[in-house]
Amino acid sequence: xxxxNPVIFCNFTGDNRCIMADKQLLLGDEALALGALHAGLTGVxxxxxxxxxxxxxxxxxxxxxxxxxxxxxxxSNEKTAMEGALGVSYAGxxxxxxxxxxxxxxxxxxxxxxxxxxANGGLVVAACxxxxxxxxxxxxxxxxxxxxxxxxxxxxxxxxxxxxxxxAAFDYSEKRGIPVILxxxxxxxxxxxxxxxxxxIREQNALKYPxxxxxxxxxxxxxxxxxxxxxxxxxxxxxxxxxxxxNFLKDGPDHSLGVIACGIAYNYLMENYPDGCPYPxxxxxxxxxxxxxxxxxxxxxxxxLVLEEGQPLLEERLCGVLDPGIVVHGRLDxxxxxxxELTPDAVRAALGLPALPVQPASAVVAPRPPALCxxxxxxxxxxxxxxxxxxxxxxxxxxxxxxxxxxxxxPFRALHTCVxxxxxxxxxxxxxxxxxxxxxxxxxxxxxxxxxxxxxxxAVNTDADIVVCISDNLTTGMTGGQDSAGTGRLEAICEGxxxxxxxxxxxVPLPKNYPEMEQVIREEIEYHGVSVVISRRECIQTAKRHAxx
Amino acid sequence: MKKDIILAGVGGQGILSIAxxxxxxxxxxxxxxxxxxxxxxxxxGGDVQSNLRLSSAPIYSDLIPRGGADLIVSLEPMEALRYLxxxxxxxxxxxxxxxxxxxxxxxxMDAVLAELGKQPHVVALDVDALxxxxxxxxxxxMVLLGAMAALLRILEPDALREGIRRVFARKGxxxxxxxxxxxxxxxxxxxxxxQ
Numbered sequence: 001x002x003x004x005n006p007v008i009f010c011n012f013t014g015d016n017r018c019i020m021a022d023k024q025l026l027l028g029d030e031a032l033a034l035g036a037l038h039a040g041l042t043g044v045x046x047x048x049x050x051x052x053x054x055x056x057x058x059x060x061x062x063x064x065x066x067x068x069x070x071x072x073x074x075x076s077n078e079k080t081a082m083e084g085a086l087g088v089s090y091a092g093x094x095x096x097x098x099x100x101x102x103x104x105x106x107x108x109x110x111x112x113x114x115x116x117x118x119a120n121g122g123l124v125v126a127a128c129x130x131x132x133x134x135x136x137x138x139x140x141x142x143x144x145x146x147x148x149x150x151x152x153x154x155x156x157x158x159x160x161x162x163x164x165x166x167x168a169a170f171d172y173s174e175k176r177g178i179p180v181i182l183x184x185x186x187x188x189x190x191x192x193x194x195x196x197x198x199x200x201i202r203e204q205n206a207l208k209y210p211x212x213x214x215x216x217x218x219x220x221x222x223x224x225x226x227x228x229x230x231x232x233x234x235x236x237x238x239x240x241x242x243x244x245x246x247n248f249l250k251d252g253p254d255h256s257l258g259v260i261a262c263g264i265a266y267n268y269l270m271e272n273y274p275d276g277c278p279y280p281x282x283x284x285x286x287x288x289x290x291x292x293x294x295x296x297x298x299x300x301x302x303x304x305l306v307l308e309e310g311q312p313l314l315e316e317r318l319c320g321v322l323d324p325g326i327v328v329h330g331r332l333d334x335x336x337x338x339x340x341e342l343t344p345d346a347v348r349a350a351l352g353l354p355a356l357p358v359q360p361a362s363a364v365v366a367p368r369p370p371a372l373c374x375x376x377x378x379x380x381x382x383x384x385x386x387x388x389x390x391x392x393x394x395x396x397x398x399x400x401x402x403x404x405x406x407x408x409x410x411p412f413r414a415l416h417t418c419v420x421x422x423x424x425x426x427x428x429x430x431x432x433x434x435x436x437x438x439x440x441x442x443x444x445x446x447x448x449x450x451x452x453x454x455x456x457x458x459a460v461n462t463d464a465d466i467v468v469c470i471s472d473n474l475t476t477g478m479t480g481g482q483d484s485a486g487t488g489r490l491e492a493i494c495e496g497x498x499x500x501x502x503x504x505x506x507x508v509p510l511p512k513n514y515p516e517m518e519q520v521i522r523e524e525i526e527y528h529g530v531s532v533v534i535s536r537r538e539c540i541q542t543a544k545r546h547a548x549x
Numbered sequence: 550m551k552k553d554i555i556l557a558g559v560g561g562q563g564i565l566s567i568a569x570x571x572x573x574x575x576x577x578x579x580x581x582x583x584x585x586x587x588x589x590x591x592x593x594g595g596d597v598q599s600n601l602r603l604s605s606a607p608i609y610s611d612l613i614p615r616g617g618a619d620l621i622v623s624l625e626p627m628e629a630l631r632y633l634x635x636x637x638x639x640x641x642x643x644x645x646x647x648x649x650x651x652x653x654x655x656x657x658m659d660a661v662l663a664e665l666g667k668q669p670h671v672v673a674l675d676v677d678a679l680x681x682x683x684x685x686x687x688x689x690x691m692v693l694l695g696a697m698a699a700l701l702r703i704l705e706p707d708a709l710r711e712g713i714r715r716v717f718a719r720k721g722x723x724x725x726x727x728x729x730x731x732x733x734x735x736x737x738x739x740x741x742x743x744q
Contacts, residue, residue, distance in 0.1 A: 024584065025572045134587055190612035191585035191600075192568075194576060264611070271610035343612040356616030357638055364628040364656045364664045370557065370595035371651070403593065 024414035027127040028188035029054035031159040032126060035166030036193070037064050040202040042093035045081035047450060048479035049100030049137040051189035052128035056098055057482075068204060069367045074476075076485040076523035077421070077450040078103035082110040082125070089114075089179075092208030099131040101142050102420065106451065108145075114179045115149040116218050116226055117269045119212040122170035123179040126488040131310050131341035137420065137476075139339060146287050148543030150234040153181045153287040154246065155263035159193040161285065165246060166401060167202070176233065176240070185309045186265050187278070187341065234288065242290035247283060250294050251300070257303035259351075260294065262314060265307035268347040289314055291321050298322045300330070305350055306330035309342050373408060376402040377537035379442050380509035381471050385440070386519035391523065395438045396431060400424040402444035403477045403539075415442065422451025429455065429464040430456040438467060438525040445472040449486035453493060459530045467524045468532045471509075473539035474496070481542040484521045501506045503531035510537065551604035552703045553613040555632045558624035559649045559688035560597045561622045565718075567622070567694050568599055574605055585611040592652055596628055603703050622697045625689065626661050626673070633668075641670040643697045645689070645740070646684050647677040672696050672739045679738070680731050688731035695735025706736055 026034065033055045036044065046056040059065055071088075075081035078099045085095035096384075097107070104111065104127050114123065127142035145152035149370065150227040154163040154169050162184065169180040214222050241247055241382045257279045261269045264471055266283045282297045284290075298304060315330040322328065335350045338341065372379050390396040399405055399415035400423060408415040417427060424441035425448075431457035432439035443452045448470050448477055459466055470490055476482040494504050505524060507517045517535070523529035538546075554571075558564040575582045585600040600613045608704055615634050621642045623629035623636045626708060629644035636642070642665065665671055676692040685691075691713065698706045710729055 010615060025576050026583075029587075059649045158700075186587075187585055188586065191583055193583045193608075193611075194581065229714065267609040267611065269609075271614070274606075344610045344612055348614065354616060358616040358634045359636065360563045360634065362633050362664050364660050365627055366652060366654045366656055368594075368628075368652050369595040370593035372558065372591060374563075406593065 003015065005320055014435045015377050020160045023194050023196050025192050026159055027054055027190060027192050028156070028159050028162045028184055029128070029190070029196045030058040030130065031163040032166050032184065033058035033062070033181065034197055036094075036096045036124065036165040036170070037062055037070070038065045038197060038201045039167040039202045040094050041070055042121070043085065043098055044087045044098060044202050045071070045075050045085040045088075046098035047075050047078050047081055047103060047474050048482045049103050049128070050479055051130060051184070051186045052098045052103070052126060053099045053479045053482065055096075055126055058522075062361065066215050074483050074485065077108060082107035083112070085123060086110060086114050086117070089119045089121045090210065091121065093121040093205045094123075094212075095121065096124050096126060097129070098126040099312040100136065101140050102138065103127070103129055103134065104140075104142055104145055106421065111145065111179075112149050112216060113232060114153050116223055117216045118177040118210075118226075119173045119179045120177070120208070121205050122173040124166065124169045124173060124182050125183045126181055126184065129183060129310055131174055131184045131185055134186055137418070140349075141313055142181060143310065143313050144217050146181050146315070149229050151179055151181055152176070152237045152241070153183055155287070156188060156284070157264050157266040157285055159188070159191070159195050160409060161246070162188065163195050163197060165285070168246070172240070172531070176237065177239070178233065181210065183263070185264060185341065186281075187309075189544045191473070201514065238288040238290055241286045241288055242284040242292045246285035247293060249297055250275055250277075250280065252281065255301050256303065258282070258297045260284060260302045260304060260306045260308075260314065260325060261467060262308040265309050265342055265347070268344050269307055269351075271344045272353055274347050279282070287318070290459070295448070296317065298326050301326075303327040303329065304377065307342065307347060307350070312503060362417040362514045369409060372403060372489060373540055375402070375540045377473055377509040377535065377539070378407060378471050379412075380511060380514075380537075381469070381517070381535040382407045382414045383444075383511075384509070384514050385469065386412060386520060387415055387514065388521045388525070389438070392438050394436065395440065396428075396436050397440045397442055398424040398428040399439070400443040400447050402447050404442060404444055404471050407442065421447055424457055425452045425455035425466075425468055427460065428468070429459045430465040432465045433462075437465060439465065440525075441466060441468045443468065443470055443488060445474065446475070446476040446484040448490070449484065449493070453497060456532075457496065457529070458501070464530055465528045466530060467521070468530070469521075470532060470534045472534050472536040474536070475542045477539045477541065480541060481545065491532055498500045499530050500533050503527055503529065504533045504534070505531070506536055508537055509535045550607065550703050551602070551608075552619045552701060554601040554603070554620045554622055555618045556599040556601055557598055557612060557628040557632055559628060559651065560594050561692050562624045562649065564597060564599055567690050568601055570691075570694060570709060570716050571601060571603070571704065572713040573715050574708040577711065578708055579660070580605060580703065581608050581678055585613045593667050598628075598629060598632065601673045605703075610737050615619060620697065620700060622693060624676070624693060626665060627656065630661065630664055632730060640671070641672065641700050642668055643672045643693065643700065645671050645676045645694055647675050664727045672742050673740050674735070676735065679734055683727070683730055683734055685727035685731050690730035691728045692735035695732035695737075696739040698732070698736050699739035
């Protein structure tokens with residue numbers, strides 16, 4: 001499609017399988033998913049998270065998944081997902097792990113470990129970043145994990161490239177024996193474009209255990225050897241990146257400026273020059289970023305503009321790579337917005353082009369923030385909780401991640417904290433230790449099985465005086481209603497973790513039940529130990545879908 | 550030829566089904582297309598928009614620059630106004646006039662309509678009422694798509710009708726036909742308005 005970019009029409013592995021099948025209109029997420037299926041995927045392992053959810057959903061719905069019995073059930077969290085995929089890789093087959101950027105923190109332990117043991121079957125970790133925080137709590141840039149863990153990172157600039165690159169990432173992972181991070185950002189993950197897949201679909205790998213079994217036992221005696229190897233390999237990864245067809249340097253007639261454009265920043269650059277960019281351009285979509293190409297670009301110009309989506313990873317690293325005489329513009333000097341995602345307008349301004357004529361925003365328009373759906377069980381739960389806590393001046397409510405985080409907003413104003421998955425339970429425990437009473441945790445069912453269970457065990461073991469409210473809507477609601485790992489077993493899980501049966505209470509959040517709900521919550525506040533109140537009613541969105549079936 | 554369109558509305562109204570029909574038609578006609586959507590938290594009753602770009606030449610950016618949109622197409626009148634800074638000077642607004650009031654400080658309706666009235670190129674119609682009159686209350690989206698078709702140019706109405714047939718085919722002939730009827734009503738309304 002982008003005719004000046006030859007990459008997308010050729011196969012990374014160098015053979016000539018360029019026969020195109022039917023064109024499809026795919027999200028970046030879906031293009032990645034199709035690329036993985038066509039690359040001979042054996043399993044996708046994931047926990048839902050915006051903007052990554054559609055990768056796994058696409059695989060779940062694809063006929064090839066059933067035909068080949070591709071593993072596609074949701075994992076309890078990103079750590080278990082990463083470990084499951086690592087097991088597939090150990091057995092010589094191809095696995096994909098998908099998550100939103102903050103999921104990378106949850107799976108950091110096995111992720112860093114996977115770089116140490118390496119990949120046997122191709123292992124690709126899709127990390128979907130959310131600059132501008134459309135649906136997230138921070139803007140962290142997943143490319144940093146590549147540098148940190150010494151792993152290559154691929155970053156597509158178009159949906160077609162996402163398709164092609166996924167297969168290339170699997171091939172590369174097996175060729176170099178290393179997991180590959182595939183980074184998307186919101187605008188790539190959730191934007192649709194025409195994708196032309198290949199006709200040829202690769203077979204799945206056969207079972208084949210690693211040739212270097214010692215490397216998979218990450219004890220110090222083996223790890224020291226492997227670490228040195230990995231450091232040597234990382235230099236090789238950079239050489240590979242310099243030769244990669246996904247990275248290219250294209251000269252231009254005007255050498256007053258050179259532009260480095262990473263991933264989809266390349267699109268925002270080219271948007272401004274329909275007839276071709278007048279400046280030399282270095283497109284980077286495969287990391288570690290090739291210093292040789294950066295120096296080659298800098299050799300042509302005196303000023304460099306760095307365009308990258310997310311944090312200024314490359315820009316910060318140019319110190320020590322470029323001659324001190326070279327002026328670098330980017331996010332650090334304010335030429336490009338320091339936070340938030342790139343836009344065609346921000347890039348236009350950074351290039352010194354005049355803004356298009358724009359009329360001012362209308363003063364009539366009122367903000368319309370997201371809100372809990374009318375009829376949602378979380379609403380009734382918060383109403384009852386607020387009614388009770390009005391009588392307890394010192395009450396603090398520790399929130400968590402999900403639709404119910406919207407309970408912080410009016411009219412409920414029911415939460416005091418929201419940090420990350422599972423923090424409600426353990427922060428309540430810590431605050432209760434300091435004398436906070438009542439200390440109430442509010443967590444959803446899916447978040448509870450993702451990261452709340454271990455915290456509840458801590459609370460039981462320390463006999464913390466807290467009330468853990470699990471607002472159970474029988475689904476993973478915020479991301480669109482995926483299966484929730486503990487559905488039907490929450491009472492048993494809490495009892496197994498050591499919460500006394502008498503203090504595991506279940507209520508049905510409906511207006512007619514307010515008196516009973518309030519009484520239960522009040523009783524459990526007055527009980528000085530760990531208690532769990534499960535407020536259970538199906539998400540009205542999934543209930544609607546179920547009713548249609 | 551190229552058309553940059555901002556589709557606007559409130560989470561749950563279904564702006565994406567309009568995009569799906571256009572996408573199907575564009576794919577059939579061999580056009581280039583990029584369509585950026587926002588999923589996740591913002592879908593919960595908040596303002597939502599999708600940047601839809603159609604072109605006979607390759608498209609780079611998934612996002613439309615400010616001042617660059619040829620059309621703002623909105624299922625809700627205040628939401629149409631939210632994106633005015635994106636509208637090109639000769640661009641058009643095609644909007645539903647039926648408000649969706651789910652916030653306490655929704656502005657007075659006459660202020661919203663007066664603000665729309667200040668814009669030089671507006672097609673405003675009550676797609677909810679039109680769809681209801683046709684006996685197809687669930688096809689309000691297609692009324693809006695029809696109104697937009699009068700100004701779209703890059704895709705002919707027939708290509709969009711074919712798109713509707715493909716997208717709704719598995720729901721049966723009756724659903725297809727009521728959507729086509731809704732589309733035609735919107736198209737006719739906008740054509741009369743332009744004359």
